[in-house]
Amino acid sequence: MILGIDVGGTHTDSVLMQNRKIIRKSKVMTDKSDILKSVLLATQSVAEPADIKKLRRIVLSTTISTNAVAQNKLDPVGMIVMSGPGVSHQDLPLSDRTTFVSGYMNHRGMEAEEIDEDEINALKKQFADKGIEHIGVVGKFSTRSPIHELKVQTLLNGQAKHVTVGHQLSGALNFPRRISTAYLNEAIWSLHSDLVDQLSAYMQELGVNVPLYILKADGGTIDVEQSRNYPVQTILSGPAATIMGVLPFVSSDKDSVSIDVGGTTTDIALFADGAPLLEPKGVQIEEHKTLIRGLLTHSIALGGDSHVRVVDNRIVIGPERKGSAMGFDGPVPTPTDAMIFLGLADIGHKGKAAKAMESIATEMGQTPSEVARAIMDQACETIAAKVRSMIQEVNSKPVYTIHELLEGKKIAPQEIIVVGGPAPYLAKQVGELLSMPAIVPENSDVINASGAAMARTTVELNLMADTEERVLTIAEEGLQSKIPQNFKLDDLIAVGKERLEQIARVAGAQEADLEIEVADCQTFNVIRDSATTGKNFRVRLQIKPGLTKHVSQ
Amino acid sequence: MKKKTGLIFFPAFDYAISPTHPEREERLLYTQDQVNEEGLLDFDNIKEFKPDLATAEDIQRVHFCVPGIDEIVHASHLIAVGGTLTAADKVMQKEVDNAFALVRPCGHHSMRVVHGTRGFCTLNMEAIMVEYIRQKYGVKRIAIVDTDCHHGDGSQDIFWHDPNTLFISMHQDGRTLYPGSGFPDEMGGPNAFGTTINLPMPPGTCEEGFLYVLNDIVMPILNEFKPDLIINSAGQDNHYSDPITNMKFTAQGYAILNDTLKPDIAVLEGGYSIESALPYINTGIILAMAGMDYSQIREPDYDAEDQIQPAHITSYLKKLKEITFQQWNNREALRDQVYPKKAFHTRTNQIFYDTAGIREMQTETVRTCSDCGGAVTIDSRADTGRRGQIFAVQIPRYCCDACRTWAEEQFDSADKKKYSQIFLQDKDNDLYQEK
Numbered sequence: 002m003i004l005g006i007d008v009g010g011t012h013t014d015s016v017l018m019q020n021r022k023i024i025r026k027s028k029v030m031t032d033k034s035d036i037l038k039s040v041l042l043a044t045q046s047v048a049e050p051a052d053i054k055k056l057r058r059i060v061l062s063t064t065i066s067t068n069a070v071a072q073n074k075l076d077p078v079g080m081i082v083m084s085g086p087g088v089s090h091q092d093l094p095l096s097d098r099t100t101f102v103s104g105y106m107n108h109r110g111m112e113a114e115e116i117d118e119d120e121i122n123a124l125k126k127q128f129a130d131k132g133i134e135h136i137g138v139v140g141k142f143s144t145r146s147p148i149h150e151l152k153v154q155t156l157l158n159g160q161a162k163h164v165t166v167g168h169q170l171s172g173a174l175n176f177p178r179r180i181s182t183a184y185l186n187e188a189i190w191s192l193h194s195d196l197v198d199q200l201s202a203y204m205q206e207l208g209v210n211v212p213l214y215i216l217k218a219d220g221g222t223i224d225v226e227q228s229r230n231y232p233v234q235t236i237l238s239g240p241a242a243t244i245m246g247v248l249p250f251v252s253s254d255k256d257s258v259s260i261d262v263g264g265t266t267t268d269i270a271l272f273a274d275g276a277p278l279l280e281p282k283g284v285q286i287e288e289h290k291t292l293i294r295g296l297l298t299h300s301i302a303l304g305g306d307s308h309v310r311v312v313d314n315r316i317v318i319g320p321e322r323k324g325s326a327m328g329f330d331g332p333v334p335t336p337t338d339a340m341i342f343l344g345l346a347d348i349g350h351k352g353k354a355a356k357a358m359e360s361i362a363t364e365m366g367q368t369p370s371e372v373a374r375a376i377m378d379q380a381c382e383t384i385a386a387k388v389r390s391m392i393q394e395v396n397s398k399p400v401y402t403i404h405e406l407l408e409g410k411k412i413a414p415q416e417i418i419v420v421g422g423p424a425p426y427l428a429k430q431v432g433e434l435l436s437m438p439a440i441v442p443e444n445s446d447v448i449n450a451s452g453a454a455m456a457r458t459t460v461e462l463n464l465m466a467d468t469e470e471r472v473l474t475i476a477e478e479g480l481q482s483k484i485p486q487n488f489k490l491d492d493l494i495a496v497g498k499e500r501l502e503q504i505a506r507v508a509g510a511q512e513a514d515l516e517i518e519v520a521d522c523q524t525f526n527v528i529r530d531s532a533t534t535g536k537n538f539r540v541r542l543q544i545k546p547g548l549t550k551h552v553s554q
Numbered sequence: 555m556k557k558k559t560g561l562i563f564f565p566a567f568d569y570a571i572s573p574t575h576p577e578r579e580e581r582l583l584y585t586q587d588q589v590n591e592e593g594l595l596d597f598d599n600i601k602e603f604k605p606d607l608a609t610a611e612d613i614q615r616v617h618f619c620v621p622g623i624d625e626i627v628h629a630s631h632l633i634a635v636g637g638t639l640t641a642a643d644k645v646m647q648k649e650v651d652n653a654f655a656l657v658r659p660c661g662h663h664s665m666r667v668v669h670g671t672r673g674f675c676t677l678n679m680e681a682i683m684v685e686y687i688r689q690k691y692g693v694k695r696i697a698i699v700d701t702d703c704h705h706g707d708g709s710q711d712i713f714w715h716d717p718n719t720l721f722i723s724m725h726q727d728g729r730t731l732y733p734g735s736g737f738p739d740e741m742g743g744p745n746a747f748g749t750t751i752n753l754p755m756p757p758g759t760c761e762e763g764f765l766y767v768l769n770d771i772v773m774p775i776l777n778e779f780k781p782d783l784i785i786n787s788a789g790q791d792n793h794y795s796d797p798i799t800n801m802k803f804t805a806q807g808y809a810i811l812n813d814t815l816k817p818d819i820a821v822l823e824g825g826y827s828i829e830s831a832l833p834y835i836n837t838g839i840i841l842a843m844a845g846m847d848y849s850q851i852r853e854p855d856y857d858a859e860d861q862i863q864p865a866h867i868t869s870y871l872k873k874l875k876e877i878t879f880q881q882w883n884n885r886e887a888l889r890d891q892v893y894p895k896k897a898f899h900t901r902t903n904q905i906f907y908d909t910a911g912i913r914e915m916q917t918e919t920v921r922t923c924s925d926c927g928g929a930v931t932i933d934s935r936a937d938t939g940r941r942g943q944i945f946a947v948q949i950p951r952y953c954c955d956a957c958r959t960w961a962e963e964q965f966d967s968a969d970k971k972k973y974s975q976i977f978l979q980d981k982d983n984d985l986y987q988e989k
Contacts, residue, residue, distance in 0.1 A: 086854075087837060088592045089847035108587040108833055113854035142591055177593035282596070290596050399604045401586070402568045403629050406605070525580035526573060530797075533574060537583075 002055045005454025006043050007242055007447070008036060008063040014450040015043035017052060021249055021455060021548070026447045036065065037199040041206060056209055058551070061225075062216035062242040062453040065196060066189045066235050070286050075188035079133040079161075081124060082180060083140040083149055085113060094181045094289070100124055102153075109467065110145030110474060121156045129160060135190055136160070137183035139167035141176045144463065147479035163190050163230075170233065171283070171292035172463025172476030172541070178283055182291040186233035193232030200225050212509050214458070218284050218295035220245045220277060220546035221459020224509030233293055237284050239449065240298045241546075244270045244277050246452025247418045248548055250442045251275050258388055258414040260431065262421035264306040265322040267384055268298045269391055271412055277546055278412075281398065294461060296546065299391045303383055305337040305423035309357075309376055311364040316375055318383070328354035334361055337423060339376040342369065345426040381427055385434035388417075420445035457549035458510035461520075462542045464497045469527040469535025475500060490524055490538045497542045505544055511551035518543055557845040560644040560653035561595070561602045562637040569630040569659070571909065576798060576826035577659050577674045585656070588833030589840070600844050603644060605637030605657065608682065612639060614986035615685035616678060616712060618667045618946045618977045620936070626670055631677045634658060638683040641819050646691045652843050654788075654820045655679070656836060662702060662787050662823050663733060665711035667946060669936040670910030673704065673733060679821050680787050681712040684719060687783065688951055689984055694718050697781035699772060699815060700725070702789020702823040703799040705736025709787060710750055711903075715743040715920055715927045715950065720751070720779045724767055726792070726801055727754040732908070738877050741885070743920050744893035745928040748885030751775065751878065756870050757800035761807040762863045763871050764792065768811055771875050775882060776815075786817035790825025790835045794860065795853075798826055804856065805831065809838030809848040817843070830855065897922055913937045921961075925954035929961035945973045951981040965989070 002024075007014045008031060017025045027046035032039045040061070048056070069075060080098055085105025090096050102124070104116030128136065136157060140149045143166070150166040157164050165186045167179040204213055214222035217234040220241040228235060240261075247259040253275030261268040271278045277296045284295030302320030309318050310333070318336060326337035328349030334357035340346040341354035358369035365372055396411045417439040419428035424441050432439030444451065463476040466488055473484045473496065484492075498517050505515055520541045527535040565582035572578070589595070595602050610623050612635065619626055634657040641653035662680065663673030670676075680698055687693050698713070700706035700723040713719040728734045742750035753767055776784065790796075792803035812820065820839065825832055834853050841848040881888060893899055898919050905914040914936040920928045927950035936942030947965040949958055965978040970989065978987040 084850075086834075086850050086852040087588075088594070088841065089850050092597070092846060107854055108584050108591065109829070174587055174590040175593045175596070176591050177596060290593075397604050399563060399602050401563070401565050403566055403633060404568055406564075406607075406633055407629060523567065525567075525583055526578070527580075528574050528578070531574050537580070 002052060002057060003454045004044060004048060004056055004059045005450040005452070006040055006059070006061045007449035007453060008039060008061065008065065009449070010064055010068055013039045013043040014447045015047045016447050016450040016454055017047040018451060018454050023444050023447070023451055026444060026450070028447070036196060037203055040200070040203050044207065053207055053209055056211050058212050058214065060214045060216060060222055060453040060456060061200070062238050062449055063196070063235065064239050066193055066232055067237055067239060067286065069189055069192055070185060070236060070289070076135050076191055077133060078184050078187040079128045079136045080180065080184060081121070081136065081138045081153060083116065084176070085141050087141065088177070094177050095184055099180070104140070104149050106140060106142040106146045106149065108142055108145065109470070110142060110472070112146070112148070116149050116152060118156060121153055125157055125160050134162040135187035136164045137167070137180070137187045138164060139176070139180045139183050142174070143168040143179070144172050144174060144476035145465070145474060146481065151479060163187065165190070166479070168479050169477055170231065171294070172461070173283070173292050175282060175292055178290050178292045181289045182233055182283070182293060185236065185286070185289055185291060186231065189232050193235065194229055197225055197229050214509055216242055216453045216456060217459065218293050219279060219459050220296050220456055221544070222456050222509065223458060227508050233291065236286055236293060237295055240268055241296045242449035242452040243268065243420065244296050244298070244452065245456045245546065246448030247420060247442070248277065248452070249455065250418050250440055252416060255416065256412050256414040257416045257418060259418045259420065260384060260388070262384070262419065262423045262427065263304045264422065265302065265304045266300050267303050267387070268300050269388055270296060270298050271391065271395060271414065273410070273412055278395065299387060301383065301387045303380060306331070306335050309334040309336065309361060311361060314365065316361065316365070316372070316379055318376065318380055326354065327357035334358065336376055336380045339373040340423065340426040342373045343377065346423070377427065377430065381430040381434055384431050388435060416440065418442060420448050455548045457514040457547055457551070458505055458508050458544065459546050460501055460505045460508055460510070460544050462497055462501045462504065464493055464540045464542070466493045466538040467527070467535060486535070490522065490540070493538050493540050494519060494522070494542070497540055501542050501544070510544065511549065513550035514544065516544060518545055555845050556599050557651040557843065558599045558601070559840065559844040560641060560650035561600060561840065562605050562641050562653065562655045562657060563589070563602055564605050564633055564637050564657040566630045566633065566658055569628070571659070571674060581658055581826070581828050582656065582832065584829050585832045585836045588837055592837055594837065594840055597844065597846070600840065601650065603640055605633050606640045608632045608635035608639060611984070611986070612682050612686055613677060614979065615689065615981060615984065616666065616681045617664070618944065618979065620667065620669050620934070620944050621941050621975065626668060627676060630659060634661070635677050635679050635682050638679045638819070638821050639686050641821070642683050642687050645818050646687060652818050654840060654843055656822050658822065660789070660823045662700060662706040662709050662789070663704070664708040665905065666948070667914070667916065667932060667934045667944070669914055669938060669942060670907045670912050672905070672907040672909055674824070674909055675708060678708050678712060680785055681709055683819070683821070684785070685951070685981065693782050694952070695779070695781045696783045696785065697722070697776055697779060698785045698787055699817070700787035700789070700823070701792070701811060702787060703791040703796065703801055704732055704789065704824060705752065705754070706787055707733045707735045710736070710740065713746070714750060715746050715930060717746040717749055717927055718952070720749050720776070720781060722751045722753065722772055722775065724753040724755065724772065726799055727756055730757050731799060738874070738881065741881060741888070741892070743928070744889065744899050744922050745920065745926070747889035747893065748882060751882070753874060753878065755801070755874070756867050758802055758864070759867055759871070760802035760861045760863055761804050762861070763867050764803050764807055765810060766871055767874070768814055771878050773814065783819070784815065784817045786812065786815055786820040787823050788820040788839065789823035790832055793825070793827050793831035793835060795827040795830040796825065802860065804861070805834035805838045805851050805853055806848070808835045809842040809851055812839050812842040813848070893922070914942070921957050923954060923957050926950055926952050926957055929953065929957040931964050941974045943973050944975045944977065946977045946979065949978070949980040949982065953982055
């Protein structure tokens, strides 16, 4: 059995699953002051003591860190950045809170300027005087050579509660995003660390010794204790939980689209042959563009509770939510009222929903039926248009080889999975607009909890080998080692796979889920004076998001 | 002020002329690394676009490909040219304020007749883009400033008779570098005299000299010509670290150049210092075009002392300025000396295709005309056997009736026995015929 728990801002949902089927589900109120209590309550409401003994894994998804960022309840962070020449400091994120210091690497990871130890030592003292306990250290091209970041980290030893070094958070190139990511990681470090402590108390309380995972933004899981140093990866795991919950209903041999219709917003995700698409550069939270791998979602401010009103004799839906639908005693007309009035949804109070439609109808000089129909049509068309534009945007993403440009895969979804409260009432119409069959899965009210429960552990690793310099670099690990001049691409992939397996096991991956994919792989010549002097290999390996094969009973 | 800049980035990681050739797979690899690491594409005012593919119609508005497009054009050329057309569309449709086509391979050595690849170039991207813009958007007056280290002899050939295109090439003196042309006395044909301007600079010219030529010669002439559109044929091989040239320009200098020139569209041409120069130059150009602060752009091995300009370069460039303005200000009178009043003017050109290993002899005839750029015929004989003997007739854009009538007669009466192919290019009607 698997227990999945989704700790939201208002509700904590839980599911007890067996054979990918939900046996029991529950919704309890979240007690923000005592997460441990909420999680225990959510557990007890679906699992008897006898069930708890049969548990093989527990997976949790939470919006605690996401909300902290959204509400700007963040710890102060001392940022030390080695930028070298390039984009002006004023155009870098958080520059007003950053100390720029000397030292930088070039694009091949060769030292272009040394760091100045005295400068760092002076800063160390300054931070101590100010009582700064969290420090982020970021260098340009630190994924090509971590030496400077590691040196600064060593110099800061003993100073702070925790120090984040940029290269460990992602192997991708993007200096401004590395700065933001390192900042957020430190800014929520203590908050997340407290959560990990509470969860370890929770496990003691349960008295079981099974893996406890937390969901990341890429729809993968990580062992809770292992997540302690990378809290930023759990940011924005909410939409990922939904997408993972949809995954069992997605065909593996064709492309699909999922639509999650909430109260205020609708989130759209795409799947290529059953695999959810990832954000190409990393997720964005509030103003922070990060390097955190996350599932690709596009959102529109339109949901069941969106405020419907008349502007210049035209119906406008959203973007605000003023409260629940009038059919549920809310203040203003909503699409939900239109669904109730048209008899699509047998929920709420039909008379009150009719009043909502009448108020719009009077303004428009039409009948309530005409108005309700128009609201439905407009809501469905808006969603359909967003799906079309998202597909178009994904397919027009630039590529960098002739082969990909001429023969690259195009996403062409053939089915829609619609979840969320209003899903059953508008799925058919949205499906017709997009000329695709629309599926509405059961139990979509607890889809985040079931999504978390079934997710497998994901890991990504970026490697580079430069046979001219005879150096192999594993970006996220900050490891550099010597290689022979005749080192081959296959050698690099083999080294990477071995290392990725180790990392994945530490992160909590089960043997059955160790499906490593070569996500990118490129080979270039290094030429000096018209002669080939070496090769430059670049490899990105991953265990991509998917359903765990571990535990079927 | 910040500007919205479009970037068409196509490094063609699977294309090379040969594995160790300067024009090879990884030419833009380190540039892409730098652009990615600097996070340039995350700025709201910088947007990347996927290139479209150029079509035969686009190419045939400019070139006569012998024997045909399929035989000499590679997919990479269609994408590189297509990328410049995408850049043009984004600017003309006002989706962006300006655009930079960071594509390869390059194109400014390609002339009207193309028997093969020369100077690493097969299709002339800027020229195809200019005619595309004129055809689709009706823009007439266009200036191309060629800032590649090599003389843009292909672009010069294509616009030699076009009074509506101001072609300015600033480059390393042709006596010291391929293709060996581009001297101040090359000023254009009889109907477009003065709209071709060549500014050869001595080897070793550094930041100061480049910016002097730009500020004191190029900009005043541009201001007088008043183009509706400025294109930077943006080679990056004037850099001090370039392996196949001898200049001393810098990444910071390239950024200042683009900030001053303010091109509507920039198109990458040459530049082969792929590790030490291109990453920094391209970051600088993108920032400058986007109206952002580029003052912190600097190469790791930048040496301020090496940028001190020797006196002989200063005096050479002063003289270049004098000559250029003397010619520019007196271009009408000079034209009558260079091209005495005659109904037709004929010139012969010998053209080498260093990359493809071809030699071509051309006899070109232009009809003298005060109403348009003048119809042109080209008798071209390449040493590629029977298939290299062709005859091409060009009806220019904005053509007058008399030139059109004459050109059509030339096409109709051309002797099929003498040539393997006879072409007619009619820009106003966007037609291309072969007989």
